Amino acid sequence: MATPSHLPVAIIGAGPVGLAAAAHLLAQGQDPVILEQGAEVGAGIRSWGHVRLFSPWQYVVDEAAAVLLTEQGWTRPTDDGHPTGHDFLDQYHVPLAAVPAIASRLRLGSRVIGVTRSGFDKMKSFGREDAPFRVDLERADGTTDSLLARAVVDASGTILSPNPIGASGRPVPGEAAAAGHIAYGVPDILGAARERYAGRRVLVIGSGHSAFNALLDLARLGNEASATTVTWAVRRPAARFAGLFGGGAADGLAERGALGSRTRDLVENGSVQLVAGFRATRVTQGTEGLTIAGDDTVIGPVDEVIVATGFRPDLSLLSELRVALDPVVESPVALAPLIDPNVHSCGSVPPHGAEELRHPEPDLYIAGMKSYGRAPTFLMLTGYEQVRSIACAIAGDWAAAREVRLVLPETGVCSTSLVDAPGASCCGATIEDVAAATGMSSCCGGGPAREADTSASSSCCGGATTSPQVIQLTPRRRFPATIGD
Ligand SMILES: Cc1cc2nc3c(=O)[nH]c(=O)nc-3n(C[C@H](O)[C@H](O)[C@H](O)COP(=O)(O)OP(=O)(O)OC[C@H]3O[C@@H](n4cnc5c(N)ncnc54)[C@H](O)[C@@H]3O)c2cc1C
Numbered sequence: 001m002a003t004p005s006h007l008p009v010a011i012i013g014a015g016p017v018g019l020a021a022a023a024h025l026l027a028q029g030q031d032p033v034i035l036e037q038g039a040e041v042g043a044g045i046r047s048w049g050h051v052r053l054f055s056p057w058q059y060v061v062d063e064a065a066a067v068l069l070t071e072q073g074w075t076r077p078t079d080d081g082h083p084t085g086h087d088f089l090d091q092y093h094v095p096l097a098a099v100p101a102i103a104s105r106l107r108l109g110s111r112v113i114g115v116t117r118s119g120f121d122k123m124k125s126f127g128r129e130d131a132p133f134r135v136d137l138e139r140a141d142g143t144t145d146s147l148l149a150r151a152v153v154d155a156s157g158t159i160l161s162p163n164p165i166g167a168s169g170r171p172v173p174g175e176a177a178a179a180g181h182i183a184y185g186v187p188d189i190l191g192a193a194r195e196r197y198a199g200r201r202v203l204v205i206g207s208g209h210s211a212f213n214a215l216l217d218l219a220r221l222g223n224e225a226s227a228t229t230v231t232w233a234v235r236r237p238a239a240r241f242a243g244l245f246g247g248g249a250a251d252g253l254a255e256r257g258a259l260g261s262r263t264r265d266l267v268e269n270g271s272v273q274l275v276a277g278f279r280a281t282r283v284t285q286g287t288e289g290l291t292i293a294g295d296d297t298v299i300g301p302v303d304e305v306i307v308a309t310g311f312r313p314d315l316s317l318l319s320e321l322r323v324a325l326d327p328v329v330e331s332p333v334a335l336a337p338l339i340d341p342n343v344h345s346c347g348s349v350p351p352h353g354a355e356e357l358r359h360p361e362p363d364l365y366i367a368g369m370k371s372y373g374r375a376p377t378f379l380m381l382t383g384y385e386q387v388r389s390i391a392c393a394i395a396g397d398w399a400a401a402r403e404v405r406l407v408l409p410e411t412g413v414c415s416t417s418l419v420d421a422p423g424a425s426c427c428g429a430t431i432e433d434v435a436a437a438t439g440m441s442s443c444c445g446g447g448p449a450r451e452a453d454t455s456a457s458s459s460c461c462g463g464a465t466t467s468p469q470v471i472q473l474t475p476r477r478r479f480p481a482t483i484g485d
Contacts, residue, residue, distance in 0.1 A: 007150040008031045010035060011155055014034050015369070017383035017386070018034055021367060023096070024062075024392075027391065041097040042088075042089045049089060052255070056080045057079050059380065061077075071099075115135050151365075158372075162307065163206075167280055178290055189221055201289065203306070204233070208308060234274070235278060245260035245261065318364075321364055334357075355389075
């Protein structure tokens with residue numbers, strides 16, 4: 001690298017992966033500066049701090065961070081306990097940010113609004129690699145500033161960019177106008193938002209662990225406020241339900257598996273009405289509440305909608321840099337076949353690091369949740385190994401950067417039916433296996449699978465595959481969101 005070595009390494013985002021990156025860079029003798037848009041570290045996790053992590057402590061503490069913390073007399077929480085987001089921040093993340101070597105390099109209230117090569121727009125090549133990065137930021141008071149950096153690690157996550165209601169990926173007509181009755185992610189249903197949901201007709205849209213958490217909390221609220229009714233709309237049709245509830249007992253993370261199993265119970269005992277095959281196209285506000293139209297049916301009226309359709313990366317701040325992203329997943333190209341949920345759902349991502357995460361722009365890395373683009377299965381453990389490797393690469397130790405080690409707990413759900421190669425499984429693939437399959441990238445080692453529909457899959461990892469009770473929509477049917485209507 002030819003950029004001036006006295007410049008710091010800029011880390012965008014003080015989430016768990018951003019702070020872990022700082023710890024690893026310090027261990028490599030580097031000088032990180034951490035830029036966080038929030039007023040506190042871990043602002044993303046604080047927004048869902050009421051949710052209990054499905055990962056136990058042993059999977060959410062970074063080892064370089066633990067070294068720094070232990071030097072300050074920190075006591076490591078019991079390995080098998082499951083913290084809430086707030087516990088995680090209060091017992092690990094906030095103390096880590098207070099370690100003097102990190103605290104002195106942390107800039108809160110500093111939102112990065114753009115990164116470029118100083119003096120070089122995206123088009124300019126000659127001399128580009130010798131130019132430092134210029135990181136533009138906006139402070140909480142609206143003033144702007146910029147700093148120079150020798151390398152950039154974008155660990156800004158995706159939590160600030162939730163997916164919209166629209167099944168086509170765009171907000172639907174009426175979605176913005178109804179914003180006062182629509183929440184994205186997992187609202188604090190049993191806490192701060194209790195009054196908003198108690199006794200109301202609530203529709204949850206989307207599948208995955210955030211939807212499970214919202215449904216479970218709503219069902220608990222319904223036990224206390226019996227007028228609360230819960231409808232759950234998912235895009236996949238009932239005929240393709242394998243894996244909807246996760247891997248159950250086959251999940252390597254017991255709590256993650258249990259979330260799906262408990263949600264399944266809610267559907268089966270009628271506490272939650274499940275609507276299959278629903279693709280939202282319009283939200284309409286009427287005197288009786290909101291109605292949400294699909295291609296050929298309508299749900300409602302309801303009082304509140306919770307959209308748990310995942311998150312996407314905000315790529316605008318990198319628009320002047322040469323970034324190579326997969327057109328489907330929006331992750332670095334080499335990482336995409338390892339995590340594309342169309343073909344790889346079991347969560348057993350092979351170890352990967354700086355080599356797989358590098359871009360045409362030298363010394364730029366996207367790490368953490370954002371590195372997964374739109375793929376949903378990111379775990380902190382993955383991010384910690386990513387930034388260990390990236391820190392080694394930035395320090396010039398490519399041998400250590402390439403020596404990646406990571407064993408992830410499997411989800412228990414795998415897209416095997418997309419496979420036509422015998423004997424291969426995504427659950428045990430090495431990065432070479434997957435790389436060899438790129439282009440015909442099946443999670444399980446063969447077949448032209450990346451265009452396929454995951455929902456047609458069965459489980460190779462032992463997940464539950466029997467059909468739950470569901471409501472299958474029929475054309476032009478109006479679906480009453482209130483159970484018993
Ligand atoms: C409800 C829920 C439960 C989860 N449970 C688990 C679990 O049990 N185990 C697990 O491993 N993972 C879990 N995850 C995934 C989890 O979010 C990630 O593992 C973790 O938060 C990712 O860390 P990160 O540092 O990459 O991103 P984040 O935690 O999102 O941190 C990104 C940080 O960047 C900041 N930021 C964003 N934009 C900018 C900007 N432009 N400039 C400056 N700063 C910026 C944000 O404020 C934030 O502080 C869960 C996610 C959700 C939503």
